[in-house]
Amino acid sequence: MSNYHIKHLEEYYQVYRKSVRNPGAFWEEIAEEHFLWRKKWDNVLQWDFSKPEVKWFEGAQLNITENCIDRHLTTRGNKTAILFEPNNPKELAEHITYNQLHKRVNQFANVLKAQGIKKGDRVCIYLPMIPELAISVLACARIGAIHSVVFAGFSATALATRINDSDCKMLLTSDGSYRGAKTIDLKDIVDEALEHCPGVTRVLVTKRIHATINMVSGRDQWLQPLLDKASNICEAEIMNAEDPLFILYTSGSTGKPKGMVHTMAGYMVYTAYTFKNIFQYRENDVYWCTADIGWITGHSYIVYGPLINGATTLMFEGVPSYPDYGRFWDIVQKHKVNQFYTAPTAIRALAKQGAELVEKYDLSSLKVLGSVGEPINEEAWHWYNDNVGKKNSPIVDTWWQTETGGIMISPIPYVTPTKPTYATLPFIGIQPTLMDSHGAELKGNQVEGRLCIKFPWPSMARTIWGNHQRYKDTYFSTYKNQYFTGDGALRDEVGYYRITGRVDDVIIVSGHNLGTAPIEDAINEHPAVSESAIVGFPHTIKGSALYGYVTLKDTGESRDQDNVRKEINQIISEHIGPIAKLDKIQFTSGLPKTRSGKIMRRILRKIAHKDTSNLGDTSTLLNPEVVQDIMDNAL
Ligand code: WT7
Secondary structure (H helix, E strand, O other): OOOOOOOOHHHHHHHHHHHHHOHHHHHHHHHHHHOOOOEOOOEEEEEEOOOOEEEEEEOOEEOHHHHHOHHHHHHHOOOEEEEEEOOOOOOOOEEEEHHHHHHHHHHHHHHHHHOOOOOOOEEEEOOOOOHHHHHHHHHHHHHOOEEEEOOOOOOHHHHHHHHHHOOOOEEEEEOOEEEOOEEEOHHHHHHHHHOOOOOOOEEEEEOOOOOOOOOOOOOEEEHHHHHHHOOOOOOOOOEEOOOEEEEEEEOOOOOOOEEEEEEHHHHHHHHHHHHHHHOOOOOOOEEEEOOOOOOHHHHHHHHHHHHHOOOEEEEEOOOOOOOOOOHHHHHHHHHOOOEEEEOHHHHHHHHOOOOHHHHOOOOOOOOEEEEEOOOOOHHHHHHHHHHHOOOOOOEEEEEOOHHHOOOOEOOOOOOOOOOOOOOEOEOOOOOEEEEOOOOOEOOOOOEEEEEEEOOOOOOOOOEEOOOHHHHHHHHOOOOOOOEEEEEEEEEOOOOOEEEEEEHHHOEEEOOEEEOHHHHHHHHHOOOOEEEEEEEEEEEOOOEEEEEEEEEEOOOOOOOOHHHHHHHHHHHHHHHOOHHHOOOEEEEEOOOOEEOOOOEOHHHHHHHHOOOOOOOOOOOOEOOOHHHHHHHHOOO
């Protein structure tokens, strides 16, 4: 029996049991049947969480790009691999077939080689969401160079830190980028960053906005003339299973960013297998993930997972609000998108706009809706389900992390019955545990604790670049022999998981542990509320009390704020209990967010603590302007 494509709940349980009873045999079977290997492994799995050391498919040789591209050429050569939708809807979409992708990746790979890039070298990619981004990622993988993609919204300082941390030799960028009605001078940011990066000796620049830019002689070159001269045949470098494929930095909330290192074989097997099942991808489907390739979601589920499966993966350059808030739905209609994968923050922003903008479009092609990045609150879940899915497309609430490489806990659509705000069941091969504060595992159902994983899975990060000790300290030292996720979760009466949020966000009020996520959920139920965030602040009697930052929907009508405050606390009382009522509610024009859409609670916490002398690093904020506004109106 092939376990590659799961179609029924009974089958899920059966395959799951098999995958945990004998993980080695299980993954070996998956790896054998669905991938192209230059040499098979000697050892499926070797591991020791105390070091920590994890090796999958040791001894195997492969090139992931042969799995993403070459092996599809005979059967899918003229199928669209990458469907590029530009920022401006009037600009034509670009269909890049597998044949074309093959040529373009090979050409790019030859350019990298001609510029002196070799196996093991680090190449930093700082590009907007244009085809060159995906192509350059694959070109690096083709020749065994380690790519380090830095999201093109990061500042010069953030870019320089990342380049230097992994000693990148080369930088790939563009003359600028489009973002809605704006253009961004990417190259200026690059020039500023590179003043602090002596190790970068070559910069290749692709044209996107055709701006006049500064080119540093001896360092910067236009990409296109180099591509024009390059051959479109490039033998794939044969790589070992555990060679690094890429480094990706996690938006560290404190300290230096962590360069998570992912390796070849396990990452390939796991991202492919999860993609196939969690999106139930069928031949000729059009799959769209709205993330940026600068994040792990884009690496695993725009580039690698879909291409390994021979899918058509849509890349969107723009933003959900341009030319108006109907753009996502316009794209779904235009390209008949079948699987749509986005973040709760986007869903809430769109829900705020009202249903008319959705109703205008034909969304009947949709079969699966995905959510990722943060807990999806109940109101957003229902809005997504009712207005986008028309109660007809299952929502897959996928829990995972940069560190996990692939989706860990998620429903399988049409297989696992969904439940709002629940990521539901562990994916095949994943063994989650919930731990109590004393380090003991909480067995059975209806328990709540800290989420750990007790057994290795193929796509886990192997180390932090240049700092294995930090990797051990951060993930393997809190609980013995467990990978600690940093998240809290509960397991309900049927074994479904609900991620309750980062455990560092737990607030203890009068001796009660309160998760911020469920309280925020409750607040967001209020019809006037758009978004909210809760933090703790010191309270003489309760220890900590709750401070809520609440953004109201822009409905044009004025509201009695005191009334809304009362109503919010009423809803909280009803949903969680009077213990969770907020002591302070501040109405804000927005919440400070990282560029990946996460609320930066550290700042909100400081403001609530009246400790604003040093807000720490705010360089990764998307909307730094709201911080001053929140400080000025703090309670
Ligand atoms: C953290 C990881 C995984 C790709 C994007 C984020 C939170 C992620 C969910 C979800 C609740 C979620 C967790 C996790 N998170 N997905 N479906 N439900 N929380 O990657 O930046 O590494 O963040 O995002 O807190 O630990 P990341």
